[in-house]
Amino acid sequence: xxxxxxxxxxxxxxxxxxxxxxxxxxxxxxxxxxxxxxxxxxxxxxxxxxxxxxxxxxxxxxxxxxxxxxxxxxxxxxxxxxxxxxxxxxxxxxxxxxxxxxxxxxxxxxxxxxxxxxxxxxxxxxxxxxxxxxxxxxxxxxxxxxxxxxxxxxxxxxxxxxxxxxxxxxxxxxxxxxxxxxxxxxxxxxxxxxxxxxxxxxxxxxxxxxxxxxxxxxxxxxxxxxxxxxxxxxxxxxxxxxxxxxxxxxxxxxxxxxxxxxx
Amino acid sequence: xxxxxxxxxxxxxxxxxxxxxxxxxxxxxxxxxxxxxxxxxxxxxxxxxxxxxxxxxxxxxxxxxxxxxxxxxxxxxxxxxxxxxxxxxxxxxxxxxxxxxxxxxxxxxxxxxxxxxxxxxxxxxxxxxxxxxxxxxxxxxxxxxxxxxxxxxxxxxxxxxxxxxxxxxxxxxxxxxxxxxxxxxxxxxxxxxxxxxxxxxxxxxxxxxxxxxxxxxxxxxxxxxxxxxxxxxxxxxxxxxxxxxxxxxxxxxxxxxxxxxxxx
Numbered sequence: 001x002x003x004x005x006x007x008x009x010x011x012x013x014x015x016x017x018x019x020x021x022x023x024x025x026x027x028x029x030x031x032x033x034x035x036x037x038x039x040x041x042x043x044x045x046x047x048x049x050x051x052x053x054x055x056x057x058x059x060x061x062x063x064x065x066x067x068x069x070x071x072x073x074x075x076x077x078x079x080x081x082x083x084x085x086x087x088x089x090x091x092x093x094x095x096x097x098x099x100x101x102x103x104x105x106x107x108x109x110x111x112x113x114x115x116x117x118x119x120x121x122x123x124x125x126x127x128x129x130x131x132x133x134x135x136x137x138x139x140x141x142x143x144x145x146x147x148x149x150x151x152x153x154x155x156x157x158x159x160x161x162x163x164x165x166x167x168x169x170x171x172x173x174x175x176x177x178x179x180x181x182x183x184x185x186x187x188x189x190x191x192x193x194x195x196x197x198x199x200x201x202x203x204x205x206x207x208x209x210x211x212x213x214x215x216x217x218x219x220x221x222x223x224x225x226x227x228x229x230x231x232x233x234x235x236x237x238x239x240x241x242x243x244x245x246x247x248x249x250x251x252x253x254x255x256x257x258x259x260x261x262x263x
Numbered sequence: 264x265x266x267x268x269x270x271x272x273x274x275x276x277x278x279x280x281x282x283x284x285x286x287x288x289x290x291x292x293x294x295x296x297x298x299x300x301x302x303x304x305x306x307x308x309x310x311x312x313x314x315x316x317x318x319x320x321x322x323x324x325x326x327x328x329x330x331x332x333x334x335x336x337x338x339x340x341x342x343x344x345x346x347x348x349x350x351x352x353x354x355x356x357x358x359x360x361x362x363x364x365x366x367x368x369x370x371x372x373x374x375x376x377x378x379x380x381x382x383x384x385x386x387x388x389x390x391x392x393x394x395x396x397x398x399x400x401x402x403x404x405x406x407x408x409x410x411x412x413x414x415x416x417x418x419x420x421x422x423x424x425x426x427x428x429x430x431x432x433x434x435x436x437x438x439x440x441x442x443x444x445x446x447x448x449x450x451x452x453x454x455x456x457x458x459x460x461x462x463x464x465x466x467x468x469x470x471x472x473x474x475x476x477x478x479x480x481x482x483x484x485x486x487x488x489x490x491x492x493x494x495x496x497x498x499x500x501x502x503x504x505x506x507x508x509x510x511x512x513x514x515x516x517x518x519x520x521x522x523x524x525x526x527x
Binding site for chain 2: 026027029030033034037038040041043044045046047049050170171172174175176178179181182183185186190191192196197198201
């Protein structure tokens with residue numbers, strides 16, 4: 001697919017997301033509620049009990065959660081779309097087209113993510129400032145945060161897209177999504193930074209793509225130095241390449257199943 | 264009183280077919296149950312990590328959060344294992360499918376709510392005893408007590424879900440609002456509420472009754488306060504009564520979907 005076609009699909013995706021305002025506005029409210037819930041939890045947490053090397057304050061943890069939840073909300077919408085496409089035959093119909101289903105979707109999602117990101121980033125920064133009264137980073141660091149969150153969201157939406165395709169093989173997509181989502185929350189460090197996890201769990205987490213989705217961007221709120229940013233981008237780039245390759249492989253496998261089965 | 268008894272008898276008759284629908288595809292039933300159970304355990308591990316770093320959360324320890332999380336899982340599970348139709352009511356109202364139930368001699372609500380069961384509910388239900396025994400070290404009597412509380416909380420969840428799914432009867436533009444509201448209710452119900460400010464707690468014990476799913480049962484269990492148990496039982500009956508009243512009021516506004524021919 002040419003670059004202009006990819007860009008065209010991305011613009012189409014962005015326009016669609018901008019049109020479906022309700023589908024963004026309501027999750028923004030849920031996002032705000034979650035941040036409020038955890039702000040109260042972190043304010044009530046005895047953070048002084050942490051060992052000296054790991055010490056963080058409530059504001060740091062709230063900003064961490066603002067970023068991890070933001071990434072989840074920006075990227076986590078593709079599953080239902082793909083699953084519906086499989087169930088109502090759109091996925092099968094797409095096999096006749098010259099451009100692969102996954103190529104089209106990945107381009108559309110890139111556009112959609114930009115619109116969703118603008119809404120959730122605005123909400124996130126307002127919420128973070130509201131609940132902490134602080135800003136953990138300087139203005140020049142802002143683009144790095146934005147890129148990190150967008151890369152995390154891209155990996156997240158690609159994984160969800162892959163899981164949606166699982167419906168081709170039977171009613172397994174939803175259970176697979178539940179498990180992946182919860183592993184993402186746990187191993188990605190949605191609520192608490194991975195640095196607070198036991199060492200064995202940290203080691204287990206780093207062999208999965210989940211820290212690249214959530215922890216990498218969240219950590220920037222706690223430790224925003226150049227090395228953290230560079231290492232984070234490298235991890236995110238690696239997992240984005242792996243998950244994108246996997247998405248095409250899963251799509252090919254699903255297409256083979258449909259061709260063999262006949263539907 | 265006679266009407267209530269008859270309604271309960273009717274619901275008891277509707278439950279076995281609802282369960283059968285949930286178990287129709289055995290493979291799907293077991294896979295959904297197992298995966299729901301696993302996802303609950305994985306999510307709970309976040310709290311295990313939290314309490315490996317911190318001794319308490321405003322007086323609550325891991326055992327209390329296990330009781331709360333198990334309570335939420337059990338209540339949501341039991342509510343939708345038997346009454347999965349409640350989750351789908353807004354869509355049915357939107358598509359004018361109430362006609363099929365309005366043509367029946369009984370009140371349409373039990374038929375609508377207990378139309379089908381959700382297999383994942385079973386996975387939720389079996390999470391609870393594990394959390395209660397392993398993390399909260401409950402004995403048999405405590406398990407029984409928690410199960411009773413879970414039944415009351417399940418009723419509060421059903422009532423809330425019913426009210427949320429009645430929205431299309433009042434607002435034609437309700438769209439997917441019901442899904443989002445239910446998701447929000449679920450989120451608030453599954454996190455420790457003891458850290459919330461007083462005003463929020465009041466809100467969670469009145470307008471958004473998530474407090475009766477998590478906060479009240481855990482506090483009642485922790486303190487052994489009989490009044491809290493009685494309050495939970497009374498709240499479950501009260502919220503269900505209000506929900507039925509709202510549904511009945513909404514029915515007056517329902518415009519037929521012209522689906523009477525599908526009545527059977």
